Amino acid sequence: MLGFDSHDAILLTISSCGGTLNGRVTVQKLVYFHTINIKEFSPHYTHHYYGPFSRVVASALYDLSAFAFVNEIAHPRFHEGYAYEMTEEGSKYAEAASSEFPEENKQIDETVRTCKAFCELKPAPLSYAAKCHYIVAKQGGGEYTVDNVRSGGKDLNWRISDKDARTGIDLLKKLRLDK
Amino acid sequence: MTSDGQRHFRHKAIRDPLYGFIGLSEIETRLIDTPAFRRLHRIKQLAHTFIAYPSAVHTRFEHSLGCMDVASRMCDELNMDKEAKELVRLAALLHDIGHGPFSHLFEGVVDKRNHGIDSSHEAISRVMIEEDEDVARVLGERRHRVAEILGKSAPEEDALASSIVSGSLDADKLDYMLRDSHHIGVSYGRFDLDRILHTIRKNPEDDTVCVDIRGKDAVEGYRLGRHLLHVQVYHHHARLVADKMFLQALNAALDEGVIDENFLKRGQDGDDSEFLKFYKSLDDSSIYEMIMRHNSDSMSKKILQDVRHRRLLKRACDFTSMELMRNAGVDRKLVKMEQDDFDSMAREVAGELGLEAHQVIFLKAEIGIKLYGGDSIQVIRKEDVMSLSQYSPITAKSLVIRYLVYGPGDSGTRRKIADKIAERLRVPVRIISYQD
Numbered sequence: 001m002l003g004f005d006s007h008d009a010i011l012l013t014i015s016s017c018g019g020t021l022n023g024r025v026t027v028q029k030l031v032y033f034h035t036i037n038i039k040e041f042s043p044h045y046t047h048h049y050y051g052p053f054s055r056v057v058a059s060a061l062y063d064l065s066a067f068a069f070v071n072e073i074a075h076p077r078f079h080e081g082y083a084y085e086m087t088e089e090g091s092k093y094a095e096a097a098s099s100e101f102p103e104e105n106k107q108i109d110e111t112v113r114t115c116k117a118f119c120e121l122k123p124a125p126l127s128y129a130a131k132c133h134y135i136v137a138k139q140g141g142g143e144y145t146v147d148n149v150r151s152g153g154k155d156l157n158w159r160i161s162d163k164d165a166r167t168g169i170d171l172l173k174k175l176r177l178d179k
Numbered sequence: 180m181t182s183d184g185q186r187h188f189r190h191k192a193i194r195d196p197l198y199g200f201i202g203l204s205e206i207e208t209r210l211i212d213t214p215a216f217r218r219l220h221r222i223k224q225l226a227h228t229f230i231a232y233p234s235a236v237h238t239r240f241e242h243s244l245g246c247m248d249v250a251s252r253m254c255d256e257l258n259m260d261k262e263a264k265e266l267v268r269l270a271a272l273l274h275d276i277g278h279g280p281f282s283h284l285f286e287g288v289v290d291k292r293n294h295g296i297d298s299s300h301e302a303i304s305r306v307m308i309e310e311d312e313d314v315a316r317v318l319g320e321r322r323h324r325v326a327e328i329l330g331k332s333a334p335e336e337d338a339l340a341s342s343i344v345s346g347s348l349d350a351d352k353l354d355y356m357l358r359d360s361h362h363i364g365v366s367y368g369r370f371d372l373d374r375i376l377h378t379i380r381k382n383p384e385d386d387t388v389c390v391d392i393r394g395k396d397a398v399e400g401y402r403l404g405r406h407l408l409h410v411q412v413y414h415h416h417a418r419l420v421a422d423k424m425f426l427q428a429l430n431a432a433l434d435e436g437v438i439d440e441n442f443l444k445r446g447q448d449g450d451d452s453e454f455l456k457f458y459k460s461l462d463d464s465s466i467y468e469m470i471m472r473h474n475s476d477s478m479s480k481k482i483l484q485d486v487r488h489r490r491l492l493k494r495a496c497d498f499t500s501m502e503l504m505r506n507a508g509v510d511r512k513l514v515k516m517e518q519d520d521f522d523s524m525a526r527e528v529a530g531e532l533g534l535e536a537h538q539v540i541f542l543k544a545e546i547g548i549k550l551y552g553g554d555s556i557q558v559i560r561k562e563d564v565m566s567l568s569q570y571s572p573i574t575a576k577s578l579v580i581r582y583l584v585y586g587p588g589d590s591g592t593r594r595k596i597a598d599k600i601a602e603r604l605r606v607p608v609r610i611i612s613y614q615d
Contacts (some may be wrong), residue, residue, distance in 0.1 A: 066501070
């Protein structure tokens, strides 16, 4: 049996979102939260201008689109740029993955539900939260305060306003990832 | 720029097939004469592409000069001052100084032997700039800032400089696309460089390079050119297999002890002097020589001889992800397979057919992402900054994964290989086989 990986995480996330998800940034940041919640799942996130970014996740999204498990729909003039829509084959894939990894699926559902309630899955608040978590993790797990986040952000060349830091920390609290 | 400033960068002029003459300052002239930089003259820009396109033998040396020239013009268009321009030019000139033999091929080999230590050519470039005695002597204290500009986390005040040298629309790509097209003799990679240079702007949101909306179509030409170069040149089936065979030879040479792998390990305690000493002795020819001159009748020598005499493996299968989905459907296992899994499958098939392990190659190549993927090129209209895809009429889905399986020259053996692969992937052989 193959272990739980980024392909599974992405398809289960899109499935939890009702079959469609807007934006590459949204995919990256939701999967980032899963890496904190799900044991032995670490697609190696690194520092990127727009927040934590994983090449492994980007490549898995590419695979899923290349095999038409998801349709990548380009939206010129639409802010998110791309939307990901699960195909019929993708639904079968997600179904198989959810029965193979029920605990992981439950966790993904919960994360998506919380983020949806908080910000309708808009990329910016998800990015702020992911940045806040990444910064504090880099500091070795300090306190989630605006000052801590802003000063740690500077070291990574992330310009984070007080308001953005507060939004990020609030979402992490809702996700219970602020410990 | 004052005439004094212009004279500063005209200490020496070097003829270039693309830009006429490239001017160099005194420091730049001294830098290109250091042994570490001269080494780039012996590293081909496009590894084994010459096997498919015979004139693709231009080197990292002229590309580095070209990159510096384009970066310099970008600085002028962005009204950067002399000091900033000087730094950008130095960073552009030295951006590839850490390349190993056969460009990106060697990078993977070094990376495998340095877990947890960044061993990309960019990282090695930074180490060379900081620690190579000759380079450090010429640059003095400025070497730290130049290395920082080439780093992943350049300081905020160097965001623009860093974006000119390494960004989504940087001097590196602008030069290599034109240069590769020129030397290979293809027109796929040509685009309107002057129009792009005239329309680049500083992105007010993050101080990186972006393009005025009036340059949008020139940038579309650049994106399309990049895509076509990938499809037609960088992913040419003969080049891919020659590169892979060379890698097999190199890995065999390391296993056989023809090359001591300890020399490829970066200093664990931060002392890279031994590593650098060996690394700087390497170039395209020296690697070939090391393997070919070795006395033993080694596997590495045998494989390399095949590359040298263009006795390349031939295609047994050539298919794409969409062909599989349309005609056979695939299970989750195939989607999750990485190159290492395909390597194991190739070895198994070779074993079952009584062939040597290196005689079957299974490659996964990603095509299409260079055109539309990771769309981070920003355009600016009045004060509004947006990604190019939001304006582009040609933004569309175009993702393909291409799979190539190679085997020995005789078609009977390659048919057997295709049968074995089809069996493992659980798809009809007619869909994946290269031969009729």
